Amino acid sequence: MSPLSAPRPARILIAPDSFKGSATAEAVASNIALGWSSVRGQDHIQLAPMADGGEGTIDALTSVYPSADRRPIRVAGPGGQATEAEWLYLPPAFGARGSTGVVELASTSGITLLDQLSPLDAHSTGFGQAIVAALKAGVSRLILGIGGSASTDGGAGMLQALGYRILDESGRRIRPGNRGLPDAVRVDASAAMQLPESGVVVLSDVTNPLTGPNGSAAVFSPQKGASAEDIPRMDSALEHFAALFNISPQALGAGAAGGTGFGLMVWGADIKSGAEEISSLLNLPSRIEHADLLITGEGRFDQQSDLGKVVGTLRHTADAFDVPVALVAGAIGSEPEGYSSAMSLSDLAGDSRAAMTDPETYLRIAGAKLASNFAARS
Structure with missing residues (x-):
C-alpha cells in the first residue's frame, strides 16, 4: 500500500x-x-x-446491485396489525444458481413497528409471510436478516407462516407470542414449505443460545418490555417449545431475534455472521x-x-x-x-x-x- x-x-x-x-x-x-x-x-x-442483518440490510444490498427489485408486501406486524413491508429480489446474475430473495425481520416483525412494547404477545408471523412471498416468487436462495426483533416467540409465528402446525392439546393452533408456547404439545410439519434449492443464509450479529442465563429471554427480552418477573416464565416457555424439536436450544445463534434463529434452524437454515456475509457480498x-x-x-x-x-x-x-x-x-x-x-x-x-x-x-x-x-x- x-x-x-x-x-x-x-x-x-x-x-x-x-x-x-x-x-x-x-x-x-x-x-x-x-x-x-x-x-x-x-x-x-x-x-x-x-448492515449486520438488522435494519438497513436491504438498503446495503440495493446500493451495489442496481438491478435489485424491491417487492412490496403487506404482512401481519408483530402486534397483529397490517404492516406495509418489502422484500428484495436479486436477479439470477447475482446467485450462482438463480435468483435470491432478501428478507429483513426488522421491517416485517421488528420492534420499531410496535406502538407499545408487547413482550409476551409480539410474534414473528410477518417475517414468515415475507419469506413465503419470496419463495412463491421462485427465488433459488434466501438471505434473511434477523436483527431488530420485537418478539420472544422462538420463531413460532414464522414457522406457522411457513406451514408448520403448532398445536395445543385440543388440536388448535397455539396463541401467538411467547404466551402461547407453553400450550404447544405437537408439531405437524407435513405441509411446511421446502427450503429453496440453493439454501437459506441467516444473517445475525449474536451467538446467544435460546435458553438459560445467556439466552434470548434473559438477555434480550428486557429491551422488548419484559419485567424481571416475566423473564423466568418466558425462558421456561422457550424451553418447553424447544423440546418439541431435534434442535438443541443451546446451539450458537438459536437465541437470535427472540429465538427466531432457533425457528430457522428447525427449518434447516444456516446462521452466519451478518456483518461478515454482507461485507463479502459488498x-x-x-x-x-x-x-x-x-x-x-x-x-x-x-x-x-x-x-x-x-x-x-x-x-x-x-x-x-x-x-x-x-x-x-x-x-x-x-x-x-x-x-x-x-x-x-x-x-x-x-x-x-x-x-x-x-x-x-x-x-x-x-x-x-x-x-x-x-x-x-x-
Missing part, C-alpha cells in the same frame, strides 16, 4: 452501519463524505453503507485492501462493538491489510482501541439529544474534522 504521505489523492472508503433511530447507513456515509470533501476535495471517496475485503483509510461507525460504540458488529468486523479486516480505521459514532461508551481516530457526535453537539435531533450536521462536521486530522499527518 502506498504511504499516507504520497502526493496522489487519498483513497477513502466510508462503510458505516446505520445509527438506529437517527440516520440510515446511506445517510451516515454520504454526510461523512460531504464533510470530508469540504476539506479534501481531491480525494477519491467510495461509499459502502453496511466485496469490502478487496476494497479495504486498496484504501488509504477506512471510516466506519455506528449509533453507539461500546464493549460489544467488536463482537460481530459492523465496526469490529471491518476493523479486523482492515488490520489484516494494515489500513488505518477511523470511527464515527453517535456516542462512545468505551475506549475505542485499535482505531486511528474516533469522533462522537454527542461530543461534537454537546449532548446526545442535540446529536440525534440533527445527526447529518454533526456527521458532516465529523467528516471534516477527520479530513483535517488526516491532512495534518499527510
Whole structure:
C-alpha cells in the first residue's frame, strides 16, 4: 500500500452501519463524505453503507446491485396489525444458481413497528409471510436478516407462516407470542414449505443460545418490555417449545431475534455472521485492501462493538491489510482501541439529544474534522 504521505489523492472508503433511530447507513456515509470533501476535495471517496442483518440490510444490498427489485408486501406486524413491508429480489446474475430473495425481520416483525412494547404477545408471523412471498416468487436462495426483533416467540409465528402446525392439546393452533408456547404439545410439519434449492443464509450479529442465563429471554427480552418477573416464565416457555424439536436450544445463534434463529434452524437454515456475509457480498475485503483509510461507525460504540458488529468486523479486516480505521459514532461508551481516530457526535453537539435531533450536521462536521486530522499527518 502506498504511504499516507504520497502526493496522489487519498483513497477513502466510508462503510458505516446505520445509527438506529437517527440516520440510515446511506445517510451516515454520504454526510461523512460531504464533510470530508469540504476539506479534501481531491480525494477519491467510495461509499459502502453496511448492515449486520438488522435494519438497513436491504438498503446495503440495493446500493451495489442496481438491478435489485424491491417487492412490496403487506404482512401481519408483530402486534397483529397490517404492516406495509418489502422484500428484495436479486436477479439470477447475482446467485450462482438463480435468483435470491432478501428478507429483513426488522421491517416485517421488528420492534420499531410496535406502538407499545408487547413482550409476551409480539410474534414473528410477518417475517414468515415475507419469506413465503419470496419463495412463491421462485427465488433459488434466501438471505434473511434477523436483527431488530420485537418478539420472544422462538420463531413460532414464522414457522406457522411457513406451514408448520403448532398445536395445543385440543388440536388448535397455539396463541401467538411467547404466551402461547407453553400450550404447544405437537408439531405437524407435513405441509411446511421446502427450503429453496440453493439454501437459506441467516444473517445475525449474536451467538446467544435460546435458553438459560445467556439466552434470548434473559438477555434480550428486557429491551422488548419484559419485567424481571416475566423473564423466568418466558425462558421456561422457550424451553418447553424447544423440546418439541431435534434442535438443541443451546446451539450458537438459536437465541437470535427472540429465538427466531432457533425457528430457522428447525427449518434447516444456516446462521452466519451478518456483518461478515454482507461485507463479502459488498466485496469490502478487496476494497479495504486498496484504501488509504477506512471510516466506519455506528449509533453507539461500546464493549460489544467488536463482537460481530459492523465496526469490529471491518476493523479486523482492515488490520489484516494494515489500513488505518477511523470511527464515527453517535456516542462512545468505551475506549475505542485499535482505531486511528474516533469522533462522537454527542461530543461534537454537546449532548446526545442535540446529536440525534440533527445527526447529518454533526456527521458532516465529523467528516471534516477527520479530513483535517488526516491532512495534518499527510
